[in-house]
Amino acid sequence: MTTTVAPTMPWKASPRERATDTAIFLVALLSSYTTVAITPMKGKLAYFAVFFIAYALLTAIFKAQQRGSAAAKDALVNSLVAIGAIVTVIPVISILATVLKNGLPGISFGLFTHDMALATPTDPLSNGGILHAITGTLLLVAVALVLSVPIGILTALYLTEIKGRFTGPIRFLVQAMSGVPSIVAGLFILSAVLYPITKAYSGLMGSLALTILMIPTIARTSEEVLNLIPNDLREAGTALGGTQWRTVAMIVLPAAKSGLVTAIILGVARIAGETAPILLLTGGGDKVNPNAFNGPMGSLPYYIWKSFNAGSPEAITRAWAGLLVLVGLVLILFTSARFLGSRKAAK
Numbered sequence: 001m002t003t004t005v006a007p008t009m010p011w012k013a014s015p016r017e018r019a020t021d022t023a024i025f026l027v028a029l030l031s032s033y034t035t036v037a038i039t040p041m042k043g044k045l046a047y048f049a050v051f052f053i054a055y056a057l058l059t060a061i062f063k064a065q066q067r068g069s070a071a072a073k074d075a076l077v078n079s080l081v082a083i084g085a086i087v088t089v090i091p092v093i094s095i096l097a098t099v100l101k102n103g104l105p106g107i108s109f110g111l112f113t114h115d116m117a118l119a120t121p122t123d124p125l126s127n128g129g130i131l132h133a134i135t136g137t138l139l140l141v142a143v144a145l146v147l148s149v150p151i152g153i154l155t156a157l158y159l160t161e162i163k164g165r166f167t168g169p170i171r172f173l174v175q176a177m178s179g180v181p182s183i184v185a186g187l188f189i190l191s192a193v194l195y196p197i198t199k200a201y202s203g204l205m206g207s208l209a210l211t212i213l214m215i216p217t218i219a220r221t222s223e224e225v226l227n228l229i230p231n232d233l234r235e236a237g238t239a240l241g242g243t244q245w246r247t248v249a250m251i252v253l254p255a256a257k258s259g260l261v262t263a264i265i266l267g268v269a270r271i272a273g274e275t276a277p278i279l280l281l282t283g284g285g286d287k288v289n290p291n292a293f294n295g296p297m298g299s300l301p302y303y304i305w306k307s308f309n310a311g312s313p314e315a316i317t318r319a320w321a322g323l324l325v326l327v328g329l330v331l332i333l334f335t336s337a338r339f340l341g342s343r344k345a346a347k
Helices: 015-038 044-067 069-106 131-162 167-178 182-198 203-227 231-239 244-255 257-271 276-281 300-310 313-340
Strands: none
Touching (some): 015 044, 044 069, 069 313, 131 167, 131 244, 131 257, 182 203, 182 276, 203 257, 203 276, 231 244, 244 257
């Protein structure tokens, strides 16, 4: 006769521990309300700070009495980690809520099918749209992709596969370029290319500045991805008689494909909302311009900046609507990067 023993999960809290946690939560909530009511501290920040301080202290005291000082320290650290996570998430949620609240009134079907060639930011919302801005942003990003992706990936391959004498300086420059302000990249293209050579605003000028900002992100992310590829694959390719570049092209790069795609999407997300180079170099046209090499070109950052400067209620609503579209675009890119970088997508 066999006896079946139910599996136990000691890492899960018991009903008694859950009840205790609930009681501590309620006591901390009451302490927060009482403290704010009887002291000069006022506002949401005061409630938030007092609640988490009381919760962390009460949890640590209870764990110390129940399991000793080690458990109390662990509970205190867990509370601080939870506080840090919540403090990080609250601004993101607040930004998204504000953008949705102010941007949704300006969203309509006509917004995506018309440009501002025959309208101004102060006109009623039924006039004009952001077609030129969306088209311009996509063209700027596309040209920047064509220029930056080969340079970024080849740089990463040099740092991980070739490892020549310039590896140290190149890695240092890539890391230094990661912190270059966008306005510096815009001023560089303005003074080195636009004024002395082309003497005209165009989408290409903006794409060159965005390329400078995009290369470090692609290069650094690609380098980390390539370093994750096991050396056994490289050795196997060499043992089969392949040259170094044949091994890299046929074994290493296919193995790192999902990671490289993630690097490219992160690079696009890095530049999608850049404003300073766009204001300096593209000219900010109000009609759809499919030619990135000739004439002023609109973009979402320029459209948002121009609408906010107009100052009227209609213009402010237009700006928030454009901002909502831009935030949605960036969120889609980051979500795509996370999906493509997951194990499921890699398989």
